Amino acid sequence: MDLSEALLASLLEARKLCVAYGGVKAVKRVDLDVNAGELVCLIGANGAGKTSLLKSLCGMVPASGGTVHFRGASLTHKPSHEIVRHGIALVPEGRGVFSRMTVKENLEMGAHIRHDRAAIASDLDSVFTRFPRLKERAAQKAGTLSGGEQQMLAIGRALMSRPQLLLLDEPSMGLAPLMVQKIFETIREISQQGVTILLVEQNAKLALEVSHRGYVMESGEVTLADEARALASNPEVRRAYLGE
Amino acid sequence: MDIFLQQLINGLVLGSVYALVALGYTMVYGILELINFAHGEVTMIGAMVALSVIGALVGHVALPGVVIVAMGVLVAVPVCMLLGFTIERVAYRPLRHAPRLAPLITAIGVSILLQNLAMIIWGREYVKFPPILSSATHQVAGATISDLQIFILVLSLLIMAGLVALVQKTKLGRAMRATAQAPQVAALMGVNVNSVISLTFIIGSAIAAIAGVMVAAYYGLAHYYMGFMLGLKAFTAAVLGGIGNLAGAMLGGLLLGVIESLGAGYIGDITGGFMGSNYQDVFAFFVLILVLVLRPSGLLGEQVGERA
Ligand SMILES: Nc1ncnc2c1ncn2[C@@H]1O[C@H](COP(=O)(O)OP(=O)(O)O)[C@@H](O)[C@H]1O
Ligand SMILES: [Mg+2]
Numbered sequence: 001m002d003l004s005e006a007l008l009a010s011l012l013e014a015r016k017l018c019v020a021y022g023g024v025k026a027v028k029r030v031d032l033d034v035n036a037g038e039l040v041c042l043i044g045a046n047g048a049g050k051t052s053l054l055k056s057l058c059g060m061v062p063a064s065g066g067t068v069h070f071r072g073a074s075l076t077h078k079p080s081h082e083i084v085r086h087g088i089a090l091v092p093e094g095r096g097v098f099s100r101m102t103v104k105e106n107l108e109m110g111a112h113i114r115h116d117r118a119a120i121a122s123d124l125d126s127v128f129t130r131f132p133r134l135k136e137r138a139a140q141k142a143g144t145l146s147g148g149e150q151q152m153l154a155i156g157r158a159l160m161s162r163p164q165l166l167l168l169d170e171p172s173m174g175l176a177p178l179m180v181q182k183i184f185e186t187i188r189e190i191s192q193q194g195v196t197i198l199l200v201e202q203n204a205k206l207a208l209e210v211s212h213r214g215y216v217m218e219s220g221e222v223t224l225a226d227e228a229r230a231l232a233s234n235p236e237v238r239r240a241y242l243g244e
Numbered sequence: 245m246d247i248f249l250q251q252l253i254n255g256l257v258l259g260s261v262y263a264l265v266a267l268g269y270t271m272v273y274g275i276l277e278l279i280n281f282a283h284g285e286v287t288m289i290g291a292m293v294a295l296s297v298i299g300a301l302v303g304h305v306a307l308p309g310v311v312i313v314a315m316g317v318l319v320a321v322p323v324c325m326l327l328g329f330t331i332e333r334v335a336y337r338p339l340r341h342a343p344r345l346a347p348l349i350t351a352i353g354v355s356i357l358l359q360n361l362a363m364i365i366w367g368r369e370y371v372k373f374p375p376i377l378s379s380a381t382h383q384v385a386g387a388t389i390s391d392l393q394i395f396i397l398v399l400s401l402l403i404m405a406g407l408v409a410l411v412q413k414t415k416l417g418r419a420m421r422a423t424a425q426a427p428q429v430a431a432l433m434g435v436n437v438n439s440v441i442s443l444t445f446i447i448g449s450a451i452a453a454i455a456g457v458m459v460a461a462y463y464g465l466a467h468y469y470m471g472f473m474l475g476l477k478a479f480t481a482a483v484l485g486g487i488g489n490l491a492g493a494m495l496g497g498l499l500l501g502v503i504e505s506l507g508a509g510y511i512g513d514i515t516g517g518f519m520g521s522n523y524q525d526v527f528a529f530f531v532l533i534l535v536l537v538l539r540p541s542g543l544l545g546e547q548v549g550e551r552a
Contacts, residue, residue, distance in 0.1 A: 080431035096429040098422050113434035
């Protein structure tokens with residue numbers, strides 16, 4: 001679907017969302033929307049609250065205030081294992097692969113909520129086609145993979161749940177430049193195949209290049225929200241995040 | 245009579261029961277990093293419940309002994325499953341995010357509570373296991389093995405094989421392993437972590453119930469205090485194999501049984517008759533101390549820090 005058509009359908013709506021760890025307010029009254037078909041990025045410095053925001057969207061940390069709606073249904077205060085059934089998958093920061101399980105078992109875990117065996121098998125094949133490296137290492141323990149391969153595995157595993165919204169938390173973190181390119185290509189492809197994406201990245205330049213829209217987060221608050229192209233030419237953004 | 249072979253057989257039989265109980269410790273530790281010290285008491289409750297059923301049936305129904313014992317087990321297993329489930333819900337779940345000392349002390353509290361409860365229900369005296377099982381024995385290369393020993397060994401190995409198949413080959417087992425490695429990520433995949441934890445307690449307790457009946461049948465008696473020593477030895481077996489590791493618990497159990505048995509067989513010779521086989525229990529604690537000093541991660545244990 002093309003972008004203008006997609007914009008009509010709002011998928012995720014976070015309103016006045018707050019996250020606190022004891023006294024530390026990590027996310028402060030954030031409003032965030034992701035529409036069907038979009039690729040939206042969330043950029044910001046270390047400690048800005050990006051991971052906390054994604055975690056609260058998936059029920060990994062409780063929201064201390066505000067609401068989350070997804071396709072009209074309220075997700076506020078739902079546990080993680082129910083949220084994935086609504087169609088949201090997270091590729092967590094640091095990848096979170098099950099290191100003592102094989103690559104194939106990791107991917108099968110991604111399809112835990114599904115029962116359509118035949119379709120699961122064909123999705124497994126698609127992941128292996130997308131990432132031939134994973135196919136070669138299907139029987140290997142995930143802990144033996146390189147960082148980039150683990151990132152592919154984490155992305156493949158998330159896709160195995162057939163999500164409507166894919167949340168990615170710093171997928172390029174700690175990877176070699178070539179691998180970073182490869183991961184961003186993959187993100188663009190997945191987006192073009194119709195999966196809506198919310199991408200958290202430190203690499204603001206590449207993130208703004210692939211995204212339609214972007215949010216900038218500072219000390220727990222969203223300070224800017226605009227078309228990705230507009231953000232990329234915003235002098236403040238250029239100075240603070242694009243190293244100019 | 246070949247003492248070595250005889251003690252090896254006795255050790256493997258005893259060890260297979262230790263292994264069954266050790267599995268319960270190691271499964272719970274693998275997921276919660278909690279030593280469920282009440283697990284030995286679950287074993288005791290299993291033996292006691294089964295003996296109550298057996299005692300009520302013997303002499304009143306004209307059934308073969310094996311069938312009567314099986315009926316005792318069939319009652320003891322669900323009772324222990326419910327007990328294990330309840331222990332986790334009531335005693336451990338509210339402390340899931342408390343400092344680790346809190347659930348540990350609670351575990352000891354549950355243990356004492358169950359012992360006292362059993363003492364009130366079944367009394368302080370030994371409860372006899374009626375002699376209704378075959379007492380036939382077989383000679384193997386100079387050693388003796390009884391029908392009961394063969395039965396215990398075979399059933400234990402079958403249960404272990406069944407558990408390994410469950411954990412390695414089924415979707416539930418995969419979810420259990422994922423939960424043990426990274427509970428938050430498992431939840432992201434749609435695994436209900438609380439259900440998996442409950443199931444872990446339920447499965448471990450079912451196995452404990454069977455082990456409890458085996459011990460009672462083997463020694464011919466049960467006692468409200470029997471879970472303490474059995475639990476401590478099974479815990480030692482789990483630590484010996486590498487706590488958190490299923491294969492380790494099985495290996496540790498069998499090894500501990502053999503060490504104990506051989507030790508008891510030879511301790512008289514070694515000490516020139518100064519110590520007798522009644523010192524058998526010393527070996528378990530000697531092993532525990534040695535492992536904790538020399539190799540705290542156990543024989544098959546993973547390096548600390550691998551947990552995601
Ligand atoms: N589990 C936690 N407990 C306490 N404080 C935390 C926790 N996780 C994150 N924080 C704090 O919350 C703030 C936001 O962190 P985070 O969401 O990880 O930011 P980002 O992903 O943008 O780097 C930081 O100040 C961080 O120290
Ligand atoms: Mg982060």
